[in-house]
Amino acid sequence: MLERAAAILEEKKGEDLVLVDLSDTTIPTSYFLIATGENEKHVRALAEELMERMPLSPEHEEGLPEGRWVLLDYGDFVVHIFEREARIFYDLDGLWSDKIVKRHWSPRSQAV
Numbered sequence: 001m002l003e004r005a006a007a008i009l010e011e012k013k014g015e016d017l018v019l020v021d022l023s024d025t026t027i028p029t030s031y032f033l034i035a036t037g038e039n040e041k042h043v044r045a046l047a048e049e050l051m052e053r054m055p056l057s058p059e060h061e062e063g064l065p066e067g068r069w070v071l072l073d074y075g076d077f078v079v080h081i082f083e084r085e086a087r088i089f090y091d092l093d094g095l096w097s098d099k100i101v102k103r104h105w106s107p108r109s110q111a112v
Contacts, residue, residue: 002031002077005050009035012049013042014081018093019102031077032096036087040067046081047072 006017014035023030037043047070051058060073068086072079080092087093093100 001054001056001074002033005033005054005074005077005079008050008053009033009046009079009081012046013038014046016087016104017102018100018104020092020096020099021101022096022099025099029073029076029078032080032092033077034080034082034087034092036082036084037067038084040083043067043070043081043083046070047079050079050081 002019006019009017014037016034016036018032018034020032020034021030022032035046037046044064044067047061047064050072051061054074056074058072058074061071063070068083069090070079070081072081082090
């Protein structure tokens with residue numbers, strides 16, 4: 001499912017995909033998939049495409065109306081889609097830098 005989510009984001013021109021492995025932390029999910037959209041409209045389009053094409057619905061979602069940071073919780077993994085400035089500001093990549101397993105991940109070239 002994680003690879004499928006990454007492929008959908010990549011097809012819709014999501015940028016800077018990063019996979020963070022949280023399986024050995026107390027965070028109640030195994031992975032974060034982080035992506036960037038060009039602007040708020042693009043962030044919303046990425047999230048809507050993901051929700052439409054994934055075979056399961058997110059257990060929880062936040063931020064879709066605003067489009068600066070959309071969170072889609074699929075249980076085993078959480079997708080974070082940021083507008084570029086919001087991604088820099090919240091810096092999840094920096095916060096979890098020791099847990100990043102794939103940076104600029106392309107599911108077409110690598111499997112998890």
